Amino acid sequence: MPIxxxxxxxxxxxxLDADTLxxxxxxxxxxxxxxxxxxxxxKPAAVVRARSAQDxxxxxxxxxxxxxxxxxxxxxxxxxxxANALDGGVVLSLELMREIVEIHELERIAVVQPGxxxxxxxxxxxxxxxxxxxxxxxxxxxxIGGNAATNAGGLCCVKYGVTRDYVIGxxxxxxxxxxxxxxxxTAKGVVGxxxxxxxxxxxxxxxIITEITVKLRPLRDPERTxxxxxxxxVSAGRAVTAVAAAGLTPSALELVDRTCLQAVDDWKxxxxxxxxDTVLLGRIDTPGAQGDAEAALMEQxxxxxxxxxxxxxxxxxxxxxxxxxxxxxxxALERLGDVLTEDVCVPKSQVAPVLAEIQAIAARHDTVIxxxxxAGDGNLHPLLITQPGDxxxxxxxxxxxxxxxxxxxxxxxxxxxxHGVGLLKMDGLHAELSAPVVELHRAIKSAMDxxxxxxxxxxxxxxx
Amino acid sequence: MPIxxxxxxxxxxxxLDADTLxxxxxxxxxxxxxxxxxxxxxKPAAVVRARSAQDxxxxxxxxxxxxxxxxxxxxxxxxxxxANALDGGVVLSLELMREIVEIHELERIAVVQPGxxxxxxxxxxxxxxxxxxxxxxxxxxxxIGGNAATNAGGLCCVKYGVTRDYVIGxxxxxxxxxxxxxxxxTAKGVVGxxxxxxxxxxxxxxxIITEITVKLRPLRDPERTxxxxxxxxVSAGRAVTAVAAAGLTPSALELVDRTCLQAVDDWKxxxxxxxxDTVLLGRIDTPGAQGDAEAALMEQxxxxxxxxxxxxxxxxxxxxxxxxxxxxxxxALERLGDVLTEDVCVPKSQVAPVLAEIQAIAARHDTVIxxxxxAGDGNLHPLLITQPGDxxxxxxxxxxxxxxxxxxxxxxxxxxxxHGVGLLKMDGLHAELSAPVVELHRAIKSAMDxxxxxxxxxxxxxxx
Numbered sequence: 014m015p016i017x018x019x020x021x022x023x024x025x026x027x028x029l030d031a032d033t034l035x036x037x038x039x040x041x042x043x044x045x046x047x048x049x050x051x052x053x054x055x056k057p058a059a060v061v062r063a064r065s066a067q068d069x070x071x072x073x074x075x076x077x078x079x080x081x082x083x084x085x086x087x088x089x090x091x092x093x094x095x096a097n098a099l100d101g102g103v104v105l106s107l108e109l110m111r112e113i114v115e116i117h118e119l120e121r122i123a124v125v126q127p128g129x130x131x132x133x134x135x136x137x138x139x140x141x142x143x144x145x146x147x148x149x150x151x152x153x154x155x156x157i158g159g160n161a162a163t164n165a166g167g168l169c170c171v172k173y174g175v176t177r178d179y180v181i182g183x184x185x186x187x188x189x190x191x192x193x194x195x196x197x198x199t200a201k202g203v204v205g206x207x208x209x210x211x212x213x214x215x216x217x218x219x220x221i222i223t224e225i226t227v228k229l230r231p232l233r234d235p236e237r238t239x240x241x242x243x244x245x246x247v248s249a250g251r252a253v254t255a256v257a258a259a260g261l262t263p264s265a266l267e268l269v270d271r272t273c274l275q276a277v278d279d280w281k282x283x284x285x286x287x288x289x290d291t292v293l294l295g296r297i298d299t300p301g302a303q304g305d306a307e308a309a310l311m312e313q314x315x316x317x318x319x320x321x322x323x324x325x326x327x328x329x330x331x332x333x334x335x336x337x338x339x340x341x342x343x344x345a346l347e348r349l350g351d352v353l354t355e356d357v358c359v360p361k362s363q364v365a366p367v368l369a370e371i372q373a374i375a376a377r378h379d380t381v382i383x384x385x386x387x388a389g390d391g392n393l394h395p396l397l398i399t400q401p402g403d404x405x406x407x408x409x410x411x412x413x414x415x416x417x418x419x420x421x422x423x424x425x426x427x428x429x430x431x432h433g434v435g436l437l438k439m440d441g442l443h444a445e446l447s448a449p450v451v452e453l454h455r456a457i458k459s460a461m462d463x464x465x466x467x468x469x470x471x472x473x474x475x476x477x
Numbered sequence: 478m479p480i481x482x483x484x485x486x487x488x489x490x491x492x493l494d495a496d497t498l499x500x501x502x503x504x505x506x507x508x509x510x511x512x513x514x515x516x517x518x519x520k521p522a523a524v525v526r527a528r529s530a531q532d533x534x535x536x537x538x539x540x541x542x543x544x545x546x547x548x549x550x551x552x553x554x555x556x557x558x559x560a561n562a563l564d565g566g567v568v569l570s571l572e573l574m575r576e577i578v579e580i581h582e583l584e585r586i587a588v589v590q591p592g593x594x595x596x597x598x599x600x601x602x603x604x605x606x607x608x609x610x611x612x613x614x615x616x617x618x619x620x621i622g623g624n625a626a627t628n629a630g631g632l633c634c635v636k637y638g639v640t641r642d643y644v645i646g647x648x649x650x651x652x653x654x655x656x657x658x659x660x661x662x663t664a665k666g667v668v669g670x671x672x673x674x675x676x677x678x679x680x681x682x683x684x685i686i687t688e689i690t691v692k693l694r695p696l697r698d699p700e701r702t703x704x705x706x707x708x709x710x711v712s713a714g715r716a717v718t719a720v721a722a723a724g725l726t727p728s729a730l731e732l733v734d735r736t737c738l739q740a741v742d743d744w745k746x747x748x749x750x751x752x753x754d755t756v757l758l759g760r761i762d763t764p765g766a767q768g769d770a771e772a773a774l775m776e777q778x779x780x781x782x783x784x785x786x787x788x789x790x791x792x793x794x795x796x797x798x799x800x801x802x803x804x805x806x807x808x809a810l811e812r813l814g815d816v817l818t819e820d821v822c823v824p825k826s827q828v829a830p831v832l833a834e835i836q837a838i839a840a841r842h843d844t845v846i847x848x849x850x851x852a853g854d855g856n857l858h859p860l861l862i863t864q865p866g867d868x869x870x871x872x873x874x875x876x877x878x879x880x881x882x883x884x885x886x887x888x889x890x891x892x893x894x895x896h897g898v899g900l901l902k903m904d905g906l907h908a909e910l911s912a913p914v915v916e917l918h919r920a921i922k923s924a925m926d927x928x929x930x931x932x933x934x935x936x937x938x939x940x941x
Contacts, residue, residue: 119718164671194914197891201630210674211921214667214670230726234767301766360584362583427667441668449655450672456927457925
């Protein structure tokens with residue numbers, strides 16, 4: 014049955030404040046898709062910018078009645094098409110729900126609305142001597158709601174874990190329009206199923222998150238930064254494995270390859286590309302003398318693995334400069350063309366061989382592939398660059414994209430380390446998960462969203 | 478339709494090795510219940526001691542065909558009745574599946590069968606310089622499969638988290654008899670729903686776990702032990718809150734009260750009860766000078782909170798002696814009568830007032846209530862002691878048990894911090910979770926186990 018969008022909009026209008034509902038096509042246009050290249054998106058009937066959990070609940074209830082799809086959205090910084098609009102439905106933006114409801118210093122928890130920007134939460138925590146670790150590269154813009162919906166990772170995950178490791182309680186709207194609370198405020202709790210963990214990473218397909226309770230940690234001591242300049246990508250990959258083999262637990266271990274360094278230099282003239290082919294940036298935050306010893310050991314491991322230059326820096330400004338190259342890599346590459354972002358994660362022992370295979374794939378498909386990586390946890394972000402309008406290049410890049418997924422799976426890895434499945438990795442999900450496991454996904458989806466209105470057609474195919 | 482147990486046993490006999498299937502009542506008797514006092518249990522048709530995932534799969538397939546209940550079981554050390562047998566069904570023991578399949582030093586993961594005993598895994602990891610943190614008090618006997626099914630906690634959770642924080646992959650038998658793998662071996666991965674987290678803590682109601690992949694950490698430096706001797710229970714409770722307020726992150730913070738100390742002394746004559754009313758045992762494992770400073774600060778916090786005596790000990794033998802009193806408390810109390818174990822968890826700021834309320838409840842119901850606690854995360858274990866055969870005392874104790882649950886909920890806590898719901902906390906679950914959340918549990922249960930054969934009637938009531 015097709016959706017009666019006129020009646021849908023009438024019913025939304027009856028339930029919502031006028032300035033909350035957007036139907037003007039020019040304004041709707043900025044809510045059509047996230048930042049994934051080439052993922053398709055539809056034409057929604059409306060955008061709702063919710064100001065409260067009750068607004069979100071009203072949207073789900075009306076959409077449930079009309080069997081219209083609801084696509085929840087934070088800042089739209091996703092890289093898999095998970096927040097892309099669907100035909101005839103509602104895009105439900107949570108960006109205006111940006112209140113930090115509570116930061117409790119003694120319990121070390123924060124309660125936030127979904128639209129709170131990651132860096133804003135981190136800053137508010139820091140003022141109280143506390144730290145919210147998950148730090149996706151999008152942290153200046155992405156929201157905690159979006160981070161939770163995608164189980165976002167980041168740089169310090171290699172030591173401190175991902176978003177799911179910090180979310181302990183949620184308020185959310187169910188697929189049938191109930192507003193419920195799950196989880197806890199206590200340090201532990203095992204009453205019933207882990208619905209919090211199930212919602213986190215479900216990409217808007219099981220519920221619409223309207224409030225998030227997260228664990229916090231005390232602020233850390235300053236980190237030491239260890240830089241290694243390598244003559245080629247694969248020797249840097251071997252150094253990543255050697256760091257793990259040495260028993261080190263870095264608080265970050267990032268890789269930036271030649272193509273990225275060159276792009277950053279072409280833009281900002283930082284002079285890195287003349288000194289290194291590939292840079293590894295490690296961090297150690299173990300306090301005191303033991304931390305110094307670990308940093309020295311990492312420097313040694315870099316040298317032993319073939320780094321032409323390796324150094325420990327405890328000067329925050331110098332370290333910031335090195336990490337700036339890491340952060341600038343993505344925007345620098347965007348100046349060169351369309352960027353399709355990969356997100357495979359492989360065992361630490363497989364980093365070097367998989368990087369070598371990615372280079373071979375780039376050559377085979379005549380595609381420019383730059384590499385940044387949360388190398389310490391084997392999370393590789395090959396970045397496939399094509400010129401806008403070059404259909405043949407785009408086709409080659411898409412072949413390369415799928416071959417990288419095949420290589421990661423063959424190495425015992427996963428098709429997505431932290432960006433989520435959305436639309437771009439749906440084929441990958443079906444390659445990674447067995448048919449009975451996909452059936453379990455479908456059964457849970459039906460249990461939580463019997464009308465199938467929450468971001469339908471994302472993450473996995475609804476049928477065989 | 479009643480279960481045809483003769484046909485059920487015939488079909489099991491056809492699928493299993495003879496020595497795997499037990500129907501002799503004398504041998505069945507030792508598989509009827511776990512260690513929960515007063516939880517009911519039924520009369521199963523058979524016990525199967527699975528030797529392989531295929532055995533477990535055969536049991537589920539046969540039981541699915543006969544609509545007979547399957548109760549999975551590790552070592553039977555549970556404290557909530559979760560593993561108690563059901564009429565006409567099969568108790569599926571995983572205790573013989575005790576192979577450590579793999580310990581991978583570089584990836585820092587272990588793959589184990591469900592019957593591996595917690596301490597055995599920890600010892601095998603230690604030989605390789607690695608550490609599996611979750612350390613329930615039952616660790617000399619309880620199995621990793623049981624730990625995963627109940628999301629077991631322990632002493633070091635206060636700093637290092639619970640079982641769910643370490644399980645990254647599972648093989649399990651679904652409610653329809655499929656043998657599936659979910660999760661990953663990589664550091665990160667966000668493909669599809671978190672079925673691993675959903676299975677962990679589901680107490681055998683969503684699947685039968687046949688293999689577990691866990692994350693490991695490097696072995697730690699030696700811990701410092703900080704003992705505080707307090708004049709009463711509530712001042713020790715206030716010290717727990719003060720430790721949190723001081724920004725400390727202990728690697729253990731245990732409480733042992735007067736009744737426990739007295740019982741240990743009556744048994745082992747350790748002389749503790751003459752020196753203290755209530756003991757707090759803290760541990761700090763931060764390395765180096767910073768760790769020394771933190772230990773000194775904890776000692777100071779103990780003194781400032783009213784401890785008559787407080788001391789930092791770095792002598793492992795002395796520290797072991799102190800923790801022995803903690804470990805011996807439970808068996809020492811069992812010498813005094815039947816012990817019903819509570820397991821509420823409250824916010825850290827609520828430890829002292831809730832301990833005071835527990836004392837008042839004990840007085841009001843004329844019930845001996847001893848207290849041990851993973852105090853640092855607010856996880857209290859009031860132990861209600863009654864004399865065997867004293868029905869009136871048992872009734873008073875049960876009233877006290879439920880009042881403690883009410884107090885914990887009113888304080889913003891949960892009815893079970895780490896033992897699970899099983900049968901003993903089912904009323905508590907329904908008090909803690911809202912009706913729509915219970916409905917989500919039922920829907921997920923139906924999705925994963927459509928025939929309702931996996932540990933039915935545990936955790937939550939099947940109907941309104």
